[in-house]
Amino acid sequence: MIDLQGFGPALLSGTWMTVQLSLASVALGLVFGLLGAAGKTSDNAFARLLGGSYTTIVRGVPETLWVLMAYFGTVSAMNFIGGLVGHDDFALSPFAAGVLALALCFGAYATEVFRGALLSIPKGHREAGLAVGLSRPRIFWRIILPQVWRIALPGLGNLYLILLKDTALVSLITLDEIMRKAQIASNATKEPFTFYMSAAFIYLSLTVLVMVALHFMEKRAAQGFARNEL
């Protein structure tokens, strides 16, 4: 690794932090997305309203604001929750706040992707499941979800690439990821161009890596399915 005036290792550790942050956010975000999609496609009007407001509100407010809010705006709420379990010093770390905010935003967009995928699964599959006596959760888990995953994967992959770049916003609440490491290094060396360009190079490399990984995942998920050739 290039030394970069002693800040090379710092940038590398920042990269690792970015990777961890993005993976944790996507994991939680997928749960939000599934819940949102379940709400939006539900027969229950209240669940539909809940799912609808979730996507409208979250997608109408900047990611930057969610990140800042998750960190500074959850204070009273966390103190209250903490008080209930006897730890009144409960607080979200920058990492946890970042994961929460990014997952919230990822989930709002993923809701639409999952909804599209859910709607594309023929009713007959559900009915077949019921006919052979499977319970509803089991049908969802065993029959619907594996198919949804295959259909939703390309859309989710795009969202993950967006999320990867949004992780830079978590530098604003002092999580030591790539962006903040580059900031610290450029303050110390007075060479901002060098370090922001290095950071840009790291983001581009991560993007390429993710694109390659997604390609293989899509191939795997599509095993045994005929593709529509246009």
Added chain:
Amino acid sequence: MRHYKKILLAAAATLAFGTQAIAADKIKLGTEGAYPPFNLIDASGAVVGFDIEVGQALCAKMGSECEVVTSDWDGIIPALNAKKFDMIIASMSITDERKQAVDFTDPYYTNKLQFIAPKSADFDTETESLKGKIIGAQRATIAGQWLEDNLADTVTIKLYDTQENAYLDLSSGRLDGVLGDKFVNWEWLKSEAGKDFEFKGDPVFENDKIGIAIRKGEDDLRNKLNQAIKDIVADGTYKKINDKYFPFSIY
């Protein structure tokens, strides 16, 4: 097709580890880490500086174990109140506005506000001659507030997230001058980047007392800290730290 199971597991794990309960036996010192020479982050990632050394000396006197945590300046008081740390030792001025949000210990040094500008510039600190100039300061500092309260109609004020970014813009020529803490300016003027700049005029604000901020009502901690400040001043520890950074006393 087991991806989604792993993902659910990972999500559950994230939630479980994400929230942290802070153990009470360790005192956490909150600081900014972008305010040399008082607090800064070195190449190894360690937080160092005058504030940190004073903080550690105080901890040693109180017989407590301490850990340093950084926060960005804008959010440092909310973070204290969110119990992300137990005290702020980050060259924070004791002001009435802040006293509504936090309590302060006795001051541990005294600051002044003074303008700096290029040596070559004709820069007078009289209000009349400042007209139209672009002046930078850090957001949420008394320098920023002094500018807003006294010169809002005279100069263009630019507020930065960190003091270092204000200096970057001063040296690149985006700013005509910077208003900031005298000793921080003094340190920067000594550096390579600051060699073409100098103090301009007299300090515009003096006797700015710098204290340690703690959450409201934590009188126990405050009394212990006040005693510890007295102790390190009396036994010479404070002077040792002072002399390491400044050839004059800043107490």
Added chain:
Amino acid sequence: MNWELFFDKWLPKMLDGAGVTLELLAIAVVAGLILAIPLGIARSSSKPWVRALPYSYIFFFRGTPLLLQLFLVYYGLSQFEAVRQSWAWNYLRDPYWCALITMTMHTAAYIAEILRGAIQAVPTGEVEAARALGMSRSKALLYIILPRAARIALPAYSNEVILMLKASAVVYTVTLFDIMGQTRTIIARTYQAELYFFIAGLFYLAITLVLTQIFRFIEHKLRVDMLQGR
């Protein structure tokens, strides 16, 4: 809560901030569109060497975070004495111009991709028909392909405008007083993070909803839904 102070002092500041945000957004998405047209056309070229340059441009600006691009332009470029001596410094020394330049270049990359998709979605038969009528390549592009592509691209473009509105929330980091800049400055004096982040969120949400309605109206007027072909 001091409501008098809120209405006399802080609310006008928030409104000022909304003005800055809207102004930046309006200029950036229009200038970005103008810059994107040649990029999108070159990107759809059949010749690989024509495609290469817009491809790299788009790859860079879509593969790195806007915050990073902003810091590169604002702090990065001033590292070089040559830049500070040139005519460009008259603009680059001003954070407003830096934000505008960065936002424009950023959104142009995304709009170019939207245009490429739209150009490729224009039915081949129509292009062939134009050529058969004796239109030159450039004439077919100007009178047939672009007007058609513009309407196909409109929904995606309106989406991009909303995304830019939210992305613009990072410009406060280079001293601009947009909605976020005002919010953070107010919080720095009032310490009411929860309240003012919430108000900022309402501002963004309101702008998003109004913009969405405006675009929906334009799409309706242009009968865009009839043209999607899918």
